[in-house]
Amino acid sequence: MVRSNDEVAALLAEYADLISITGGEAYRARVYEKAARAIGGHHADVATLDLKGLQEIPGVGRSIAEKVTEYFRSGSVQAVEELRAKIPAGVRRLTAVPTLGPKKAHVLYEQLGISSVDELADAVHAERLRDLKGFGPRTEERILHGIELLRSAGDRVLLDVATELAEDLVARLSEVTGCLRCAYAGSLRRVRETIGDIDVLAAARTSAPLMRAFTGLPYVTEVVAHGTTKTSVRTDRGLAVDLRVVPPDSWGAALQYFTGSKAHNIRIRELAVRQGLKLSEYGLFDVESGARIVSETEEEVYARLGLPWIPPTLREDRGEIEAGTAGDLPDLVQESDLRGDLHTHTDLTDGLAPLESMVAAAAERGYAYYAVTDHAPDLSMQRMTDERMLAQREQVRKLDGERGGRGRRAGMRLLHGTELNIGPDGEVDWPPEFLAGFDLCVASVHSHFGQSRAEMTRRIVRACENPYVNVIGHPTARVIGRRPGIDADLDEVFAACARTGTALEINAHPNRLDLRDEDILRARRHGVRFAVDSDAHSVLHLAHIRYGVGTAQRGWLTKDDVINTWPEARLRRFLRKGRTERTRRGTGVPP
DNA sequence: GCCGTTTTCGGCCCGACTGTTTTCAGTCG
Known part of the structure; x- marks a missing residue:
């Protein structure tokens, strides 16, 4: 599923x-990094752009535009090939070892000919690093430790694991005497799909008690760095956690700073520099007088730079600064906007909880409606039959409207649905007559993951064209860290969804988060609607929906883009999908 | 190599921590 933009990036x-490794100018390296990010996140396919079009991408000038066109013309870029010839690929891999950067990697290669992580480990054991300038005994230790970490892999953890740990950390540190404020920042606050390390920020007049409490936590197995403002540790699960302690009046500037992303912060600081200001984690300062202007809240910092407060989920330098300047920031969908969940399971198939428990838990969340969508028969291990499905429907009808839920006067409405399997040719489990009995159908790819791109695309587009399919479940079928997404022309799928009134799911399960943020951004441009669903298989899983909302926000979605924020009547109209009209015309009905 | 409400040249984000340094370079976020 490699797009040409990703290739170029x-x-x-x-x-x-x-460039960094060969000792080239740092600024040049940074410019290429920036261009790589800009192209990776660009909405249009760069393979279709000419020199002029390429140069309209921010950070891409003449030289980089020419390299891109050279790449598509000839399949390679001369300048890149020249450096590749000088530096074996393994040397670049060396920089993946924590504490080893481009400079040290280059020295190791130049002086000792080391060009792989294995050779590096051998060289350390043979004590060959001893004679190199700048490499002492501590460096050797750190390198060996870094290699171990690299080999033990699993360097990023799923969002729910990191969130749970971070919430526990914040709760424990908030209890420490002298801790005035505490929160997590970093990629976790931005709700990225996986988390490399956790950044926790605290405000206090003295840091020592917090640092002591932090390094003494039961799951801390290693203290990596220990200072008065910053301490880094590793937990028993191998997760790195940084604690920063700042003075209370720096809270806003520090929270802004440590939330990132790096790319967003660089842009923000450039804005500051242009106004004769300097932004650091301690505040926004006037360069000339050195006077601190603002620092207590994030809102103040952004406001002084001429921006509204930017939600953390947008802080990726994907246009949020321009939108903020123009007053065009989207009013992002919030978890509290959700009126229901449209993809859930019970113990009738592979869920863990019976229907009544799931419904009760959903009502407790305050939902106005809730769909039960157990697996359809083609997923044969679930032993679904027509009879079992119809019996469940009767049960659902009985429970419909019975549960009032938290703070609700009207009863929660139940929708009876199913999660269909999209077969290799785009067919689904049941004929139209049977499908017509459901209030909604989710349809997902659960098999034949290895089809060709053309087959896969056609298959999903056909599912969209089925008048009974309302939502494409976990559209790329990826499982984070275990299975890549299917190879399909997503833009064609998005166009089909928009054309047929089929919603795309944002599956909130932390090991799926599918669609991902970048795909949502692209799909949105096609005018597609989305459903943020938990795909819950147990009562606890219903709460996963927060991760789906975070992902939707990262895709710039508003309440109006998400069908399960809509009032029930509007949702039901959407679910009808113009079936009668389509059926009358005799199109779109599968054989 | 890119870019421009002070700039077509001369800037380019900022600070903490570590190790190997007698004053700083490299790495990280």
Whole structure:
């Protein structure tokens, strides 16, 4: 599923690394890194752009635009090939070892000919690093430890694991005497799909008690760095956690700073510099007088730079600064906007809880409606039959409207649905007559993951064209860290969804988060609607929906884009999908 | 190599921590 934009981004990022390693100008390396990011996140396919079009991408000038066109014309870029010839690929891999950057990697290669992580480990054991300038005994230790970490892999953890740990950390540190404020920041606050390390921020007049409490936590197994403002540890699950302690009046500037992303912060600081200001984690300062202007809240910092407060989920330098300047920031969908969940399971198939428990838990969340969508028969291990499904429907009808839920006067409405399997040719489990009995159908790819791109695309587009399919479940079928997404022309799928009135799911399960943020951004441009669903298989899973909302926000979605924020009547109209009209015309009904 | 409400040249984000340094370079976020 490699888009040409991703190919080019990877190439430019490699070039940036090679420039750093060969001791090239730092600014040049940074420019290529920036261009790589800009192209990776660009909405249009760069393979279709000419020199002029390429240069309209921010951070891409003449030289980089020419390299991109050279790449598509000839399949390679001369300048990149020249550096590749000088530096073996393994040397670049060396920089993946924590504490090893481009400079040290280059010294290791130049002086000792080391060009792989294995050779590096051998060289340390053979004590060959001892004679190198700048490499002492501590460096050797750190390198060996870094290699171990690299080999033990699993360097990023899923969102729910990191969130649960961070919430526990914040709760414990908030109890420490002298702790005035505490929160997590970093990629976790931005709700990225996986988390490399956790950043926790605290405000206090003295840091020592917090630092002591932090390093003494039961799950801390290693203290990596220990200072008065910053301490880094590793937990028993291998997760790195940083604690920063700042003075209370720096809270806003520090929270802004440590939330990132790096790319967003660089842009924000450039804005500051242009106004004769300097932004650091301690505040926004006037360069000339050195006077601190603002620092207590994030809102103040953004406001002084001429921006509204930017939600953390948007802080990726994907246009949020421009939108903020123009007053065009989207009014992002919130968890409290959700009126229901449209993809859930019970113990009739592979869920863990019976229907009554799931419904009760959903009502407790305050939902106005809730769909039960157990698996359809083609997923044979679930032993679904027509009879079992119809019996469940009767049960659902009985429970419909019975539960009032938290703070609700009217009863929660139940929808009876199913999660269909999209077969290799785009067919689904049941004929139209049977499908017509459901209030909604989710349809998902659960098999034949290895089809060709053309087959896969056609298959999903056909599912969209089925008048009974309302939502494409976990559209790319990826499982984070275990299975890549299917190879399909997503833009064609998005167009089909928009055309047929089929929603795309944002599956909130932390190991799926599918669609991902970048795909949502693209789909949105096609005018597609979305359903943020938990795909809950147990009562506890219903709460996963928060991760789906975070992902939707990262895709810039508003309440109006998400069908399960809509009032029930509007949702039901959407679910009818113009079936009668379509059926009358005799199109779109599968054989 | 990119970019421009002070700029077509001369800037380019900022600070903490570590190790190997007698004053700082490299790495990280």
